[in-house]
Amino acid sequence: MTPRRIVSHVLLVLVALLFMGPLVYAVATSLKPADEVFTPKPDLIGSEVRWQNYVDAFTFAPFATYFLNSLLVAVIGTLVVVVASSLSAYAFARLRFKGRESLFVVFLGTLMVPQEVLIVPMYWLMQAFGWVDSFRALILPWAFTAFGTFLLRQFFLTVPAELEEAARVDGCGPFGSFLRIMVPLARPAIAVLTVFTFIGFWGSFLWPLIITNSVDTKGTVPLGLAQFIGQQGTHWNLMMAASVLAMLPTVLLVIALQKHLVRGLLVTGLGGR
Amino acid sequence: MAAALGRAEARRAWVFVGPSLAGLAIFTLFPTAMALGISLFDWPVFGERTFRGLGNYAELLNDPIFRRVILNTCLFVVLYVPLNVVISLGLAVWLGPHIMGRQAFRVLFFIPVMTPMVANAMVWRLLFQPGGLLDTSSQSLFGVHAPNFLGSTAWAMPAIVAMSVWQGFGYNFLVFSAALDQVPHSQLESAQIDGASTFARFRYITLPMITPSIFFATTMTLITSFQVFAQPFILTQGGPGVATQTLVMYIYDQGWQFLNMGLASAAGWVLFVIIMGITAIQFLGQKKWVHYDA
Numbered sequence: 001m002t003p004r005r006i007v008s009h010v011l012l013v014l015v016a017l018l019f020m021g022p023l024v025y026a027v028a029t030s031l032k033p034a035d036e037v038f039t040p041k042p043d044l045i046g047s048e049v050r051w052q053n054y055v056d057a058f059t060f061a062p063f064a065t066y067f068l069n070s071l072l073v074a075v076i077g078t079l080v081v082v083v084a085s086s087l088s089a090y091a092f093a094r095l096r097f098k099g100r101e102s103l104f105v106v107f108l109g110t111l112m113v114p115q116e117v118l119i120v121p122m123y124w125l126m127q128a129f130g131w132v133d134s135f136r137a138l139i140l141p142w143a144f145t146a147f148g149t150f151l152l153r154q155f156f157l158t159v160p161a162e163l164e165e166a167a168r169v170d171g172c173g174p175f176g177s178f179l180r181i182m183v184p185l186a187r188p189a190i191a192v193l194t195v196f197t198f199i200g201f202w203g204s205f206l207w208p209l210i211i212t213n214s215v216d217t218k219g220t221v222p223l224g225l226a227q228f229i230g231q232q233g234t235h236w237n238l239m240m241a242a243s244v245l246a247m248l249p250t251v252l253l254v255i256a257l258q259k260h261l262v263r264g265l266l267v268t269g270l271g272g273r
Numbered sequence: 274m275a276a277a278l279g280r281a282e283a284r285r286a287w288v289f290v291g292p293s294l295a296g297l298a299i300f301t302l303f304p305t306a307m308a309l310g311i312s313l314f315d316w317p318v319f320g321e322r323t324f325r326g327l328g329n330y331a332e333l334l335n336d337p338i339f340r341r342v343i344l345n346t347c348l349f350v351v352l353y354v355p356l357n358v359v360i361s362l363g364l365a366v367w368l369g370p371h372i373m374g375r376q377a378f379r380v381l382f383f384i385p386v387m388t389p390m391v392a393n394a395m396v397w398r399l400l401f402q403p404g405g406l407l408d409t410s411s412q413s414l415f416g417v418h419a420p421n422f423l424g425s426t427a428w429a430m431p432a433i434v435a436m437s438v439w440q441g442f443g444y445n446f447l448v449f450s451a452a453l454d455q456v457p458h459s460q461l462e463s464a465q466i467d468g469a470s471t472f473a474r475f476r477y478i479t480l481p482m483i484t485p486s487i488f489f490a491t492t493m494t495l496i497t498s499f500q501v502f503a504q505p506f507i508l509t510q511g512g513p514g515v516a517t518q519t520l521v522m523y524i525y526d527q528g529w530q531f532l533n534m535g536l537a538s539a540a541g542w543v544l545f546v547i548i549m550g551i552t553a554i555q556f557l558g559q560k561k562w563v564h565y566d567a
């Protein structure tokens with residue numbers, strides 16, 4: 001190794017450490033006693049390592065409920081997104097019907113519309129449906145995206161038509177060949193869509209802030225965390241414990257799926273919300 | 274026979290497209306049109322609605338807070354987008370094929386992109402707090418207090434930008450990394466043999482080849498940065514005063530604090546028009562600098 005390359009590696013490690021600083025600080029604070037969060041000197045470890053903070057966070061605020069709610073919203077939301085988009089993607093890629101091309105253009109056009117334009121009429125719509133302050137309102141308005149349709153269509157187009165024709169000769173209808181041929185082949189693309197959709201629902205903040213009134217029973221994790229903003233005497237050690245827990249599922253997902261991430265990013269493009 | 278088969282296939286196709294089409298019609302197409310309609314009304318959450326034409330838009334133009342909000346949002350965009358692109362591209366180039374453990378670095382820089390924005394922002398709120406890590410570090414290193422980042426008009430916006438760059442650059446970093454991996458080694462090597470400097474090789478071979486990625490990344494980053502909300506909401510609540518209030522915070526405040534849906538909807542359409550405008554300008558301008566002939 002040349003000296004230049006050694007310097008390059010050392011500097012990169014320093015950059016990475018600097019980058020991780022806030023995360024390390026969050027974990028360190030989450031393990032400190034409450035009265036040692038603000039000390040005159042920077043020290044990461046307090047007089048004791050309080051794992052109890054993680055337990056206390058769950059009694060201090062209904063974080064168990066927030067986590068369950070987030071999980072429910074993210075899992076069901078992702079399921080609806082994946083099923084609806086793969087169905088329509090298959091139709092756009094493989095089935096012939098009148099107006100297919102123009103309908104696809106309409107689908108793509110909806111990608112231009114930012115969520116912020118939709119929230120006012122969406123809130124009004126939820127009032128009209130009587131859905132304000134419900135899980136339905138947290139899930140359904142964002143569960144039909146043209147984005148998933150577009151992504152999966154691109155994959156379905158790459159599947160050779162012969163595979164499907166063979167299945168048809170063997171007596172498979174469109175539903176059969178969709179389920180038995182196309183969906184299994186598109187598994188990597190579906191996995192990418194699943195992860196990005198899950199993360200989108202898991203981290204979503206503006207809409208839950210608007211539509212959820214009963215935060216204690218229907219709040220999601222980001223909404224629960226935000227509850228403590230502006231309160232006097234915020235319990236920072238407990239807040240950091242909750243923040244670290246909120247990050248954990250996604251950190252694990254990133255590590256587990258690192259190999260597919262780069263490719264997934266390039267094909268999905270738009271990524272999270 | 275063939276026509277009957279075609280009709281059967283068409284019928285089945287609508288079953289496949291149906292759920293998505295219905296969902297998009299109810300939850301995207303209809304609300305988009307509705308937003309324009311609502312923006313033309315005085316539309317309180319409860320009570321009488323009255324038509325006021327372009328009155329809401331006129332009110333926005335004359336509202337000094339709205340003008341300030343637009344200015345703040347533009348300031349965020351102007352600081353955030355170049356920093357994001359330069360840092361993510363710089364690191365992607367630095368982390369070339371000869372760097373050991375590049376996969377680990379990639380994962381690391383991507384983590385905050387995927388973690389909830391609110392959780393990230395909570396961590397940085399503590400970091401910026403008087404008595405937080407930045408303050409105590411400054412005291413031990415230099416013997417002076419750090420500025421009160423989030424409570425100062427001069428520092429609050431840069432602090433929000435810093436947090437946002439930290440959380441967001443990993444996305445473009447991965448996009449650029451993947452694009453750089455596609456640049457053929459043979460060309461770079463033959464240029465090196467011909468005596469081209471490192472800079473010249475980057476400027477005349479690598480850079481032109483990754484312009485589609487740079488175009489894509491800057492367009493997406495520009496669009497999303499105009500939608501900034503959670504970071505100022507958590508870090509400063511728009512303060513001090515209205516120093517860090519952004520366009521989406523204004524929409525939220527008008528709609529759900531002051532219960533004026535008409536004005537909120539008009540502000541939403543202003544955002545939509547800004548986003549359409551940027552996209553159009555980017556796509557018109559791309560002919561001049563984006564090379565697709567790889």
